[in-house]
Amino acid sequence: MPLFEEIDSQASSLGEISLRKRRIPVFGDIDIYEVKLGEEFLMSSMFVAAEEALSDLGLAKVQGDNLSVVVGGLGLGYTAVAALKDTRIKELLVVDALETVIGWHKDELVPLGKVLNSDSRNRYVLGSFFDLACDQEIGFDATSPNKKFDAILLDIDHSPDEFLNASNASFYTTEKLALMAKQLKSKGVFAMWSQNLPDPKFEALLSTVFASVESHVVSFYNPFQNNESTNSVYVCVVR
Template identity: 80%
Template sequence: MSSLFEEIDSQSSPLGQISLRRRRIPVLGDRDIYEVKLGDEFLMSSMFVDAEEALSTLGLAAVKGDSLSVVVGGLGLGYTAVAALKDERIDELLVVDALETVIGWHRDEHVPLGKILNADARNRYVLGSFFDLATAPGTGFDPNSPGKQFDAILLDIDHSPTEYLNPANASFYTTANLALMAEQLKPEGVFAMWSQNLPDADFEALLKTVFTRVESHVVAFDNPFQGGESTNSVYVCVKGGV
């Protein structure tokens, strides 16, 4: 293949054909850009990771205490997980992803951040549907510790609260199912979520039916393709105490 483009892997998945590609864009400098596509849709690019990293930094900034246990929903290219591990308070990080292919890219270090995640003993991959595990507090996210509670749950799977990677995910965004997920948070635990869109007032109102405090953050980043800034958002929610 051209030195400017390589398809590293492409496999079928329950959601369709998923592929990992690496490209270089000379005008953007001497660096590899990694991309994930699902069918013809771009899911993620290593060019735009500011908001994925902010999901961890903003979410964990709202967490009190030490010796933290944290869940990341959605592995992607690993940026949210690696940003979380920079917080020295974390004792364990569970990264939940429904696609074995994506976990394999990291375990086999086909993506740059796989090496960092594999080398950190605090990190553990969990193969499973985040949404199924989130709404089953009796079993929960940790297959080794059913019913365990966590200090923070950081979610980056759907494009937004109204635009879904899988139409089946829509049922998660209800008071009942968000409350089931919140059962897996310790008192004053934090739920944070990424969205590609600006904050949505209706979703903020929904979050307030479950969480004591809800804040929305706009994350701006340079987008050379659009000749200016783009924005994503991060919702940060705190569960009530005992």
């Protein structure tokens, strides 16, 4: 069994994106999947607690049944799979701007692809989350224009001020967040992951749009550093 394998590497609108698999003997008989954009690590299957918590914390605030939910950012699929564990979900739209990433899941090159493909509630949407979030004519679901959702779960940028793509910065304003909030039902929930601790300035910005804003710190063990690491999840409810 090789200790390292590059499964796929393709050009994208953001640069070269690659999917890799490695084994680190000290961690045992475990395949570790990684996504890189250029020389930057985007995600590792070693660190998924906060991605799963994004779904768990966000959906815990949602009321009702037969839920329609949007996940912004597919990654390795952990947020989407965690969401589908909620039996109230009727449909899940997973939005990603990179056809390559969706292809990895459809072709089951990543472990959770099979889980997502086998669940009829899941649907992949190829497109820019940020464009669709602000689109007041169609919105996230081209098959049902102006549809409203029970929850929108976002995990794309590293934090509210550290962007995967510089053009994403314009989304983090009262105007753009309010446009996205129009796609939520009454009492609908917007939740967002960040690699950093909660930012009071971003909490204040969210409060200009949402009736309530909560910030959660998610701690997890980092075996590479042999200590605890933290991410955060913002959970907001519309007015």
